[in-house]
Amino acid sequence: MDDTGAVVAFWILTVMTLGAALMVVIVRNLLHAVLSLILSFIGVAGLYITLSADFVAVTQVLIYAGAISVLILFAMMLTPRAARDNAETFLQGPALVLAGMTAATIAGVAAATDWSEASRGPFTETAQAIGEALLNRYVLPFEIASVLLLAAMVGAIVLVRED
Amino acid sequence: MKTEPFVVNVGPQHPSTHGVFRLRVTLDGERIVDADMIVGYLHRSMEKLAESRTYTQNIPFTDRVDYLAAMANNLAYCMAVEKLAGIEVPPRGQFLRVIMAELQRLANHAMAIGAFLNDCGAFYTPFQWMFREREHILDLFEMAGGARLTVNYMRIGGVSYDIPPEFMPAAQALLKEMPQRISEYEALLMENEILIARTRNIGVLPADLAIASSVSGPVLRGSGVAWDIRKADPYCVYDQLDFDIPVGTRGDCYDRFLVRMEELRQSVHILEQALDMLPGGPASVPVPLALRPPPGEVYARIEAPKGELGFYVVSDGSPHPYRWHIRAPSFINLTPLKDMVVGLTLADAIITLGSIDITLGEVDR
Amino acid sequence: MLFLAEWWDLRDLGNPVGKFLEVLSDHGPGWLPYVASGIIGCVAIVLFLVPSQMVIVWAERRLIGRIQARLGPNRTGPWGIFQTIADTIKLLAKEAITTRHVDRWVFWLAPIFIFVPGITVFAVLPFGEGMVLADLNVGVLFLAAVGSINAIIVFMAGWSSNNKYALLGAMREVSMLISYEIPQVLTLLGAVVFTNTMSLSGVVQWQDHYNTWLVFLQPLALVIYLISAGVEINRSPTDIAEAESEIVAGYHTEYSGIKFGFFYAGEYFAGFAIAAVVASLYLGGWTFWGLEEWVPGWLIFLGKLYLVFWLFIWLRGTLPRLRADQLMAFTWKFLLPLTLVNLFVGGLEVLIWQENDLSAGLVLPVFAIINLALAVGLTVAWARFLGHGGPDSRPRRALLMKEVGAIVYGQEP
Numbered sequence: 032m033d034d035t036g037a038v039v040a041f042w043i044l045t046v047m048t049l050g051a052a053l054m055v056v057i058v059r060n061l062l063h064a065v066l067s068l069i070l071s072f073i074g075v076a077g078l079y080i081t082l083s084a085d086f087v088a089v090t091q092v093l094i095y096a097g098a099i100s101v102l103i104l105f106a107m108m109l110t111p112r113a114a115r116d117n118a119e120t121f122l123q124g125p126a127l128v129l130a131g132m133t134a135a136t137i138a139g140v141a142a143a144t145d146w147s148e149a150s151r152g153p154f155t156e157t158a159q160a161i162g163e164a165l166l167n168r169y170v171l172p173f174e175i176a177s178v179l180l181l182a183a184m185v186g187a188i189v190l191v192r193e194d
Numbered sequence: 195m196k197t198e199p200f201v202v203n204v205g206p207q208h209p210s211t212h213g214v215f216r217l218r219v220t221l222d223g224e225r226i227v228d229a230d231m232i233v234g235y236l237h238r239s240m241e242k243l244a245e246s247r248t249y250t251q252n253i254p255f256t257d258r259v260d261y262l263a264a265m266a267n268n269l270a271y272c273m274a275v276e277k278l279a280g281i282e283v284p285p286r287g288q289f290l291r292v293i294m295a296e297l298q299r300l301a302n303h304a305m306a307i308g309a310f311l312n313d314c315g316a317f318y319t320p321f322q323w324m325f326r327e328r329e330h331i332l333d334l335f336e337m338a339g340g341a342r343l344t345v346n347y348m349r350i351g352g353v354s355y356d357i358p359p360e361f362m363p364a365a366q367a368l369l370k371e372m373p374q375r376i377s378e379y380e381a382l383l384m385e386n387e388i389l390i391a392r393t394r395n396i397g398v399l400p401a402d403l404a405i406a407s408s409v410s411g412p413v414l415r416g417s418g419v420a421w422d423i424r425k426a427d428p429y430c431v432y433d434q435l436d437f438d439i440p441v442g443t444r445g446d447c448y449d450r451f452l453v454r455m456e457e458l459r460q461s462v463h464i465l466e467q468a469l470d471m472l473p474g475g476p477a478s479v480p481v482p483l484a485l486r487p488p489p490g491e492v493y494a495r496i497e498a499p500k501g502e503l504g505f506y507v508v509s510d511g512s513p514h515p516y517r518w519h520i521r522a523p524s525f526i527n528l529t530p531l532k533d534m535v536v537g538l539t540l541a542d543a544i545i546t547l548g549s550i551d552i553t554l555g556e557v558d559r
Numbered sequence: 560m561l562f563l564a565e566w567w568d569l570r571d572l573g574n575p576v577g578k579f580l581e582v583l584s585d586h587g588p589g590w591l592p593y594v595a596s597g598i599i600g601c602v603a604i605v606l607f608l609v610p611s612q613m614v615i616v617w618a619e620r621r622l623i624g625r626i627q628a629r630l631g632p633n634r635t636g637p638w639g640i641f642q643t644i645a646d647t648i649k650l651l652a653k654e655a656i657t658t659r660h661v662d663r664w665v666f667w668l669a670p671i672f673i674f675v676p677g678i679t680v681f682a683v684l685p686f687g688e689g690m691v692l693a694d695l696n697v698g699v700l701f702l703a704a705v706g707s708i709n710a711i712i713v714f715m716a717g718w719s720s721n722n723k724y725a726l727l728g729a730m731r732e733v734s735m736l737i738s739y740e741i742p743q744v745l746t747l748l749g750a751v752v753f754t755n756t757m758s759l760s761g762v763v764q765w766q767d768h769y770n771t772w773l774v775f776l777q778p779l780a781l782v783i784y785l786i787s788a789g790v791e792i793n794r795s796p797t798d799i800a801e802a803e804s805e806i807v808a809g810y811h812t813e814y815s816g817i818k819f820g821f822f823y824a825g826e827y828f829a830g831f832a833i834a835a836v837v838a839s840l841y842l843g844g845w846t847f848w849g850l851e852e853w854v855p856g857w858l859i860f861l862g863k864l865y866l867v868f869w870l871f872i873w874l875r876g877t878l879p880r881l882r883a884d885q886l887m888a889f890t891w892k893f894l895l896p897l898t899l900v901n902l903f904v905g906g907l908e909v910l911i912w913q914e915n916d917l918s919a920g921l922v923l924p925v926f927a928i929i930n931l932a933l934a935v936g937l938t939v940a941w942a943r944f945l946g947h948g949g950p951d952s953r954p955r956r957a958l959l960m961k962e963v964g965a966i967v968y969g970q971e972p
Contacts, residue, residue: 035590062665062718069711089700093744097707101737104714108730156696158757202723224884315796315880322627387947388796388879401968415957418968426963440957443970452957541882 041081048074061107065100072096086158199227202540206235212309213554217531217547224539229532233525236558244518249275249350249485252518256505257344259520260556262305265298265335266498268348273429274494274505275350279487286475287352288430293365293468294338294347295430295496296461300372301331302499303454303461306551310451311383313548314392320383327375330368337361350485352478365469372462380455393447397534397546400445407529411501412453413550417445423497434471437464447549454551484513493521500524500551520559524552569855572603572690600692604681612827613643615865619872626876647820655816662719669716670814670821676712677828679705684835685760687845687856698759699751702836703744706791709829710736716822717810729810731883736791738890743787745898749780750840752905759836763844769919772843775927779901779934781841783894785870788833790886792826794871796878797886830868838863892945897937904933 051071055064072095079088165173199222206214214235220228240259244252256267269291276283283291305328308321332342338357339347347354383389399409404417414421422439424432440456442449487509495504501523508517527550535543569575576599580592617632617640624631632639657666683698685691695701710733717729750773751757754765766772774781790797811822838844842863845856881889908926911917942948958967 036593060662062662062715066665066711066715085695085697086700089695089697089704093700093704093707097704097710097740098737101710101714101733104711104733108718158697158700200723202727311879315798316878317623317875319623319627319876322629326628386879388881391885392879392882401966418966418970420960420965420967421963438959438961439963441960441965441967442957443967445968448955449957452955456957456959539882539884 037081040077044074044077044081047071048078061110065103065107068103069096069100072100083154084157086156086161204540204544212548212552213557215547215552215554215557217543219535219540219543221540226536226538226540226543229535229543231528231531233528233554233557236554238559240559241518241520245514245516248483248513249487249515250481250483252515253349254344254346256520257346258555259522259559260498260500260503260524260553261344262553263298263302263499264343264345265294265347266302266496266503268346269295269430270494270496270498270503271505271507272348272350273496274492274507275485275487277494278490278492278507278509279350279485281351281479281481283352284476284479285431285473286356287477287479289468289472290353290357290477291348292430292432292435293465293472294335294345294353296465296468297331297334297365299461299499300458300465301328303458304328304331306499307379307451307454310447310545310548310551311389313545314389316389320379323375323379323382327368327372330364334361334364334368337364349478349481351481352476354478356477362469365465369462369465369469373459376455376458376462384452384455390448392542392545393451393549395444395446396538396542397447397549398445399530399534403530403533404445407526409501409527409530411498411523411527412450412457413501413527415439416442416450416453418443423495423502427495429494429496431468435464435467447545450549450551486511486513491517495521498523500553500556501527520556522556522559524550524554524556525558528552528557571687571855572857573687597692600682604678604692608678608681608828608831611831612824613647615827615831615868616643616646619875622869622872623876626873650817650820653816655818656813658721658813660721661813662721665715665719666813667818669712669719670811670818670825672712672715673709673822673825674828676705676709677825677832680829680832681835683759684832684839685763685844686860688851689760690845690857691760694758694760696756696758696761699747699757699762699840702759702832703740703747706743706829706832707736707740709791713810716814720810720813722813725810725812728812732793732810735797735883735886738887739787739790742783742890742894742898743791745895745902746777746780746784746787747836747840749777749898749901749905752902752909753777755909759839759844763839763846766843767846769923770848771923771927772841774841774843776923776930777841777901777905778931779897779937780905781837782934783898783901784837784841785867787890787894788836789871789874790890792829792833794826794830794875796874796880798880830871831864834864834867834871835860837867842867893941897941900937901934904930 048071051067051074054067055071058064058067073092076088076091076096079085079091199220201218201220203216203218205216216232216235218230218232219226238258240255244255247255253268253271256271257264259267275281304324308324311320312318335345335347336342338361339345339354399413399417401418404414404419409417410421410423418441420439420441423429424437425439437460440453440460442453489509489511491506491508493504493506495502497503502521503523504521506517506519506521507515510516531547531550534546538546576596579599580596583595584592620642621631621639632642635641635645657663680702682692683695683701685694713732713736714729717725717732720726750762753773753776754762756762756765762773786797811819814822838860844863845851845860847854847859851859908929912919912922912926939948960967
């Protein structure tokens with residue numbers, strides 16, 4: 032990344048994403064946590080743009096920040112004690128240990144890998160390539176995903192039926 | 195999925211409860227499971243105050259009972275006292291009373307339909323259109339009685355003033371353009387798909403429940419019961435006039451709306467006949483200031499725009515009434531509100547309340 | 560094209576801007592024109608939006624007054640033109656009440672963020688040839704993505720108010736918004752299927768190249784998009800969330816003063832955004848079959864934008880409001896199948912066109928006629944199939960009776 036603008040953008044987006052992700056686990060209010068999560072989704076979308084993945088970035092905003100966050104908000108509404116301080120639990124110690132070990136593993140693997148920088152070709156539109164891949168090569172997973180979504184929708188309707 | 199009902203308080207301060215009306219509904223999701231109405235926020239103890247005033251001094255009180263249909267209240271009260279005291283109103287006075295009552299019916303239904311459509315969300319457009327006509331009618335009232343809203347026009351024994359010469363041409367002009375205006379409103383509203391979807395089969399009041407709850411007026415007629423006091427128990431000169439009563443068949447909000455629209459047309463028809471048949475002569479008989487009717491009790495009722503408005507007056511021979519009770523149609527019409535509203539959503543409940551057409555002055559007195 | 564490259568030729572607004580940037584790059588460091596062009600674009604959009612909103616609020620009130628047989632604002636200045644300024648001053652001077660148990664941060668941030676979708680969408684809209692701030696090649700998807708953030712902001716406002724009515728309003732609003740996103744995106748795709756590019760200026764150039772507007776080729780998509788987008792921005796007849804006669808003011812019940820003013824203004828910005836999208840995608844953007852050589856393209860674009868917004872104002876003054884569950888049924892059962900069939904037919908047509916390499920002048924009018932017939936026929940047939948338009952929705956009259964005493968409850972007239 033030799034472009035100053037891209038570097039500046041990368042650092043701003045990184046701080047935003049990581050800061051929001053940190054706030055998700057630190058804040059006590061569940062609504063604030065969900066809103067920070069939405070902010071980190073948008074930050075990830077920005078990082079996709081720095082990687083020239085235009086379609087994925089916009090889809091990230093549309094799906095994650097638009098739809099999945101609404102899902103999480105609805106789930107939060109159905110949580111009985113969502114607004115109160117709910118952070119104290121007896122599992123804090125073991126959770127901290129487990130998280131520490133996971134972080135150490137990931138950091139160790141990341142440091143030990145030999146990262147090679149991909150060659151930066153000219154910018155190509157990704158939407159067309161993704162569309163062709165989804166409908167030619169990966170059509171079976173695509174169809175299975177749609178059947179899965181249909182099953183989820185039917186299940187949701189069955190759950191809330193009055194009778 | 196386990197849900198829990200919660201209580202929502204609609205009113206007393208609310209843009210669409212037509213006054214200070216409080217409705218406490220228990221919602222389960224979006225459906226109402228229980229509705230509880232709490233009235234009395236506008237209680238002004240009129241009935242008690244009237245016991246210390248003379249019969250003529252009580253006439254301005256009746257204006258304020260249903261402040262949107264003042265002429266009708268005046269008429270009912272004056273009829274009650276005349277029945278009690280045995281006073282006969284001259285023919286010109288009777289016709290003038292009928293004219294004013296029907297003009298008041300036009301004004302009231304214009305406002306009622308406008309407010310009902312406002313509750314449906316039509317953003318004041320039909321409301322403003324109907325207020326054009328109401329403005330003309332209020333101008334007529336100002337010509338005749340001196341005030342627009344609380345007119346205080348009727349007196350015991352007739353009317354307070356005879357109509358000025360400019361009244362007749364103005365009234366004729368209004369009646370000439372009313373049918374066309376009503377057709378305009380029908381064209382805008384009756385075929386509107388959204389209105390039909392909002393009001394059809396909403397707030398159904400079956401006929402037996404309507405009769406058992408003693409509702410009256412357009413609410414009763416919308417439920418399919420053909421009952422109009424102007425035909426069943428004619429007063430003033432209604433037996434000399436020819437008109438029809440519109441009746442709905444389903445008892446939903448749409449039928450009540452239809453009944454009111456049709457009553458507009460019928461009122462215009464009555465007014466045309468009455469203005470033609472207006473005889474000459476005195477408009478009222480003189481009545482002593484401190485009228486002492488013989489001891490007794492009387493109940494007189496009229497078909498007010500909102501329903502059967504009755505006055506029950508008990509006299510003990512003194513200039514002040516012993517007991518003065520108003521049978522307010524809005525209050526009685528609210529009796530089956532809970533049954534009409536249970537099972538609907540909150541938005542539909544507001545529309546149902548709008549279609550009953552209440553005025554809190556009448557409900558609380 | 561009679562466009563000149565001189566800086567005073569305002570028919571292409573890039574001319575004066577280009578000249579300014581040239582001057583900057585002569586006298587400043589290398590990155591200055593790049594940053595300055597971004598800033599100029601943003602400032603230009605805001606300079607367009609804020610005065611537009613003030614004028615349109617006044618225009619809407621006067622227009623609705625005309626629809627309602629009254630005058631509208633007429634006291635503050637000639638024809639009441641200073642009404643919006645008076646309203647803004649009033650809102651600024653009002654006490655911004657913050658009730659006790661609200662969630663402070665979220666309560667304060669919600670009216671600020673309400674502007675974000677409305678303004679951000681303008682970054683991809685082409686005001687003229689080459690006059691677009693960020694010519695993204697996924698522009699159409701960007702519109703849908705940014706519009707979907709609206710749901711979150713509304714929820715933030717409703718939840719943080721600590722008020723049952725506000726929460727009811729916010730829940731209704733969120734469920735409505737996510738339901739109406741689907742027809743919105745699918746109808747946008749209906750236009751993209753023909754133009755083979757998701758960039759908005761590409762779509763406008765396609766319409767310029769083939770000398771047609773997409774409204775002729777996709778009339779059903781335009782109507783459905785207007786409906787869905789109208790729901791997205793809470794415009795009557797679908798302004799359930801702020802249904803004044805039902806739940807007082809929905810998700811912005813607890814907001815007073817300038818915070819309410821922000822919600823109010825944000826609704827208009829979003830309305831402009833929708834109108835601009837319709838103007839670019841379906842109504843040809845800045846093209847007008849040759850008129851853009853004389854009249855500046857951006858004036859044509861603005862004219863189309865205001866025309867679409869006038870349609871929204873007209874609908875607001877006329878129609879009553881649908882109930883929330885009726886709106887849901889409307890989108891899931893009625894609009895969604897229609898948009899799917901529309902997309903399918905559009906794709907089929909483009910396939911036939913591309914595979915057989917037919918000439919556009921022959922094929923496009925045929926497509927237009929087929930699509931129009933399909934739009935009308937499909938709408939009527941599907942409505943009949945779902946049960947609308949049956950005997951229950953015919954208007955009726957009340958029965959007229961001469962005598963009292965009959966009970967006709969339950970009888971069919």
